[in-house]
Structure formats: structure tokens, C-alpha cells
Amino acid sequence: MAIVQEFAQQMINGLSLGAIYALIALGYTMVYGIIKLINFAHGDIMMVGAYVGFFSLSVLGSNILVAMLFAMLACAIIGVVIEKIAYKPLRNSTRIAALITAIGVSLLLEYVTLFILGAGQRVFPETAFPVTNYHFLGILVSNKDLFVIISAVILMLVLQYIIRRTKTGKAMRAVSEDQEAAVLMGISVDKTVSITFAIGSSLAAAAGVMIGVYYNTVNPLMGIIPGLKAFVAAVLGGIGIIPGAMVGGFLMGILETMVSGYGNSLYRDAVAFGVLILILLIKPTGLFGKNTGEKV
Amino acid sequence: MQTFNKTWTRFLAEAAVLAVIFTLGQYAITTGLLNQYYQINLNSICINIILAVSLNLINGFTGQLSLGHAGFMAVGAYVSVIMTNRLDFPFILAVLAACTAAALAGFIIGVPTLRLKGDYLAIATLGFGEIIRVVLQNIDYVGGPSGIMGIAKLTTWAWLFGSTILTLVVITNLINSSYGRAIISVREDEVAAELMGINTTRYKVLAFVIGAMFAGLAGALYAHYFYIIKPDTFTFLKSFDILVMVVLGGLGSTTGAVIAAIFITSLTAALQSFPAIRMILYALILIIVMIYRPQGLMGNKEVGRKTLARMWGEKK
Numbered sequence: 001m002a003i004v005q006e007f008a009q010q011m012i013n014g015l016s017l018g019a020i021y022a023l024i025a026l027g028y029t030m031v032y033g034i035i036k037l038i039n040f041a042h043g044d045i046m047m048v049g050a051y052v053g054f055f056s057l058s059v060l061g062s063n064i065l066v067a068m069l070f071a072m073l074a075c076a077i078i079g080v081v082i083e084k085i086a087y088k089p090l091r092n093s094t095r096i097a098a099l100i101t102a103i104g105v106s107l108l109l110e111y112v113t114l115f116i117l118g119a120g121q122r123v124f125p126e127t128a129f130p131v132t133n134y135h136f137l138g139i140l141v142s143n144k145d146l147f148v149i150i151s152a153v154i155l156m157l158v159l160q161y162i163i164r165r166t167k168t169g170k171a172m173r174a175v176s177e178d179q180e181a182a183v184l185m186g187i188s189v190d191k192t193v194s195i196t197f198a199i200g201s202s203l204a205a206a207a208g209v210m211i212g213v214y215y216n217t218v219n220p221l222m223g224i225i226p227g228l229k230a231f232v233a234a235v236l237g238g239i240g241i242i243p244g245a246m247v248g249g250f251l252m253g254i255l256e257t258m259v260s261g262y263g264n265s266l267y268r269d270a271v272a273f274g275v276l277i278l279i280l281l282i283k284p285t286g287l288f289g290k291n292t293g294e295k296v
Numbered sequence: 297m298q299t300f301n302k303t304w305t306r307f308l309a310e311a312a313v314l315a316v317i318f319t320l321g322q323y324a325i326t327t328g329l330l331n332q333y334y335q336i337n338l339n340s341i342c343i344n345i346i347l348a349v350s351l352n353l354i355n356g357f358t359g360q361l362s363l364g365h366a367g368f369m370a371v372g373a374y375v376s377v378i379m380t381n382r383l384d385f386p387f388i389l390a391v392l393a394a395c396t397a398a399a400l401a402g403f404i405i406g407v408p409t410l411r412l413k414g415d416y417l418a419i420a421t422l423g424f425g426e427i428i429r430v431v432l433q434n435i436d437y438v439g440g441p442s443g444i445m446g447i448a449k450l451t452t453w454a455w456l457f458g459s460t461i462l463t464l465v466v467i468t469n470l471i472n473s474s475y476g477r478a479i480i481s482v483r484e485d486e487v488a489a490e491l492m493g494i495n496t497t498r499y500k501v502l503a504f505v506i507g508a509m510f511a512g513l514a515g516a517l518y519a520h521y522f523y524i525i526k527p528d529t530f531t532f533l534k535s536f537d538i539l540v541m542v543v544l545g546g547l548g549s550t551t552g553a554v555i556a557a558i559f560i561t562s563l564t565a566a567l568q569s570f571p572a573i574r575m576i577l578y579a580l581i582l583i584i585v586m587i588y589r590p591q592g593l594m595g596n597k598e599v600g601r602k603t604l605a606r607m608w609g610e611k612k
Contacts, residue, residue, distance in 0.1 A: 037415075038415045038418075038419065086583055086587070089587045090586060090587060090590075093586075093590055094590075095414045095415055096359075096361045096414060096415070096418075097586045097590045098586075099361065099414075099415050099418055100361075100539070100543055100582055100586050101582065101583050101586040101587065103536060103539070103582060104578075104579045104580070104581070104582030104583035104586065105579070105583060106579075107536065107575055107576075107578055107579035107582070108576060108579035108580065108583065110575070111572045111573075111575035111576045111579065112576060114572045114575075115572040115573065115576060119572075228422075231419065232423075235416075235419075264434065266430070266433060266434050267430060267434065269426065269430055270426070270427045270430035270431065272423075273422075273423030273424070273426050273427050274423075274427065276419065276420065276423050277408075277409070277420055277423055277424065280409070280412055280416055280420050281408050281409075281411075284412065284416065
């Protein structure tokens, strides 16, 4: 019984972490699906979101949902601006050039934040989210877990609705499938890319606020590792495929908590990269990916 | 016969110039003309030249974006320190072991990952670099997260100068050989290169292994200059540092990499008390260079004997 309880406990932790990874992974996958760019700065957008959430909680004293909305709005704008300034001029250059630029944007966000706000950690105000623990069959479930998992699932459902049922979503799918054909059908690629960045960045911001709630602290470099892991999650599910990112995110979160719960927690960062390398070598298109031949 | 003599004269002239530079450096260091601050700077410049030129072989000439250079540097640093600090081997053997180990790591990592293309390769190499670091953090024999302290200072000016020149000579000669042409053809058009009968995987791995080997050399020199090594020194931010030099200098220009390494290292030293500003500048360099001059400052041009000769108006 104790073993089952222990396992269930790890699953709960894994699901919370996985929900956060999945939200970040969605942004990676959407952007990659549309402009074939690994937006290296995505994790840092999440960090900015966490800070916006932090300040609206501590300075404005707003409640957690309002803080999350603020963060999502702010990051949507930042995401669009970054795309317009840094990525748009490179849309027709090599993918390596775009990737290097994305690394630059990532460093810029990190160190501008560090420069302005200092390198130290800031603690999320405890009053913003009073923790209650529920005991259920010997398993500890806190309202943090519930908050993270439920809001992540709601956001994913909204995203699915936008992508499947609205005209904007149709445009996004069309551009990611065949950009030239989409242009011929009268779809504005620029506008669609902007919307993609806005949605992806706002999901990252939501994840940022969740990380703030979950781990209680924010710091300027907090986006790097979750960003990389979410990227691995996106690749695991098949980059460019939206349900893939969700599944990949949850798998990644569960795997990571299992490794640190049952194995050596110091290795948990290496696990993500090990998974990445294994997928890339065995099935580079990811779990949900289809094979496409190389065209000359 | 005449060409033979010409080659020899040129070689001797160059050797003489290098000997003069070396002696001047040695003189400046022993007499204290260069104070400690500038000595450390000079040391960093040499190490960064080795790193930038070797990464440029992979990223610039072969066109395979690797973000794991710091990992190979870590392998070299740790292996050399184990050899000198723990097993009491002479420094030269330690350096050779460091190069071999890093090259071997490059081979083991390169063979599977070089099948990947572009951004996937970049992320996979970044992942491997991080794995190397995390593994080092977990080995108690090498001090775990706190690393190894009290390393003997065995890196002398002669070692630095010699290693830098060796790196430059080996990589320039490699690029100018038939191997080099094959390597460049992989960058220009992999499919076409393959159709011309070039075993592209082989050349990619070759470039990767040689690049890793020199990164190991740089790691050994680094470890034996700064007394202390720890896994945190070799994060992917270190790889990005080197990438900034390669991108700024020009992907595919050895002289560009050298110039950028000197420039960036001096900039780093000047901004030592403002680390955030330094990183913001790095970031802006990456973005602005990619948007406005994606080929870097030098493109794929080199400053060599010919340019110098033209500048001095040498007669034909």
C-alpha cells in the first residue's frame, strides 16, 4: 500500500510539473509549426511572465487570476514585439541564423531583467495563494497542484477551441501546413505569425505565474532550464504538433519527478537531455510525428 | 627549385616573426612589464582563440551548429587535472590525455548526433554538453559540484603561445587541404556533396572530433592557469560565449575568429565589474550581426600573407 501511495504521490507532483511544461511546450510547438524556428527565448518569456505576475501580486495586490491575466497580456505583447523586431527580418535566411538570433534574444531578456531587477531571488507573497493541503487516501494534494493542473487544462481547452473552431485557428493551421498556398488563399502570414507568438507567449506567461506559485520564487534565470525541458517535451511529442506538446509535457513532468523521487535528484536535469537525444536518434519526428522524406 | 626556396624563405620568415612575438611576450611577462591583470587577459585571449577557431571549424566551415563546446572543454580540463593533480603525471602527458579524451568524447557524441540537421543538432549538442556537466557534478572523485582546487599553475606563456599557433596551423592547413574542401562542400550543399561522392558523415565527424580535441586542449590550459575548476564553469553559457566570437568574426573565417576572440575577451575584461552589461552586449551582438550582417564581420574572408603583402605593396 505504501508503495502505491508513494507512486500516486509522485504522479500528482509529476502532473503538476507536467502541466507547466506542457503549457510552455505548446508555445515552442506552435511557433515551430509556423515559422520553423526554435524560439530559444520562449523560456525567458515565461520568466518575464512570472515577474509580471509577481509584481501585480506584490505591488498591485491583485488576486492570482488577475495576476495571471496581466502576465499573459504583457507577454503576448512582448512576444509579438520580439517577433517583429528580431525574427521577422530573418524569415528568409537560414535556420541557423534564426536560431542564433533566438539565443541572442534569450540572453537579452535574461540579462536586461537581471540588470534592472538584480540577480537575487524574489519570494512570491504567501498571502497571494494560501496553501491548503488535502489528504486523500494517504496522498497529499495541495491546492497548488489543483490550481496548476486545472488552469493548465482550461487553457489547453481554450487553445484547442481557438485552433480547431475559429477562423484565426484555421489560418494558423493553413500557414503551418503550406505557407505559400495560405498566402494565395488570402491569409496574411505576418498577422498569423503575430497571433501565434501572442498566444504562445501568453501560455508561457501563465506557466510562469504557475511556477511562481508552485516554487514560491522567481529569478531572472529561472526560464532557462524549464524552457529547455519544455522544448524537449515538444520534441518528444513531435514538434509542430499541438496535442503532441501536451502529451510530451505531461510525460516529461512525470518522468522527471519519478527520476528525482526514485533515483538521484541531481540527475534530473540530465534526464531531460537524455530523453531528447534518445528521441532524436530513434524517432526524430516524435511520438505523434509522421515521417517526411527529404526533398532536394 | 625556386618554389622550394621561396617556400622555405617564407617559412623561415614566419618562424622568425613568431619567435620575435614569443620573445617579446616572454620578456614582458618575466620583467613584469605586463602586470598580473594583463597577463590573465593575455592568457584568456590565447585560450579563447583556441576555442573560437576550433568551434569555427565545426560551426563555420562544416556548417554544423554545435552548442556543446564547453562540454569538451570540461572533458579536457578534468582529464588533465586528474592526470597532474591526482596521478602526478607530467603536464605534457596530461595535455595529450586531455586532447585524446576530448576527441574521443567528440567522436562518441558526434557519430550519433551528426545525423541530425540544423537546429536539432544544435539542441542535441547543447544537451550533451549539459549531460557532461551534470555527470561531473555527480562524481565525487572530481569534487562534485565544488570541483577541484589547488591545481598547479603549469600553463606557461610558452604553452599558451605554442598551443595557439599549433591550433591555427593545424586548422588552416586542414581547411586548405582536400579534406578542407570536402568539409566546406558539406556546408555549401550537403546533397550535392554526397552526389559528388563525398562521405559527408565522415567529414562532419572528422571536423567535430578535431574541434573537440582543441577544445580539450583549451580546457587543459585553462585548468592549469586558474587553480580551480568546477562544473559550473562549463555551462552552455560558456558555449554561447564562444559562439558569440565565432558569429561576430564570421562563420567560416579563421582570422575573423581570432580577431573576434581578442575583441570579445578584452571587452569581457573591461566589463568585468558589470557582468549583466557584458551579457546584454553579447546578446545585442548576436541579434544585430545576424540581422544586418549574417556572414559576420569577416564573412568567409581571411587576412593572410596575400592581404598583408598587398598592403605593403609587394611587387609581383
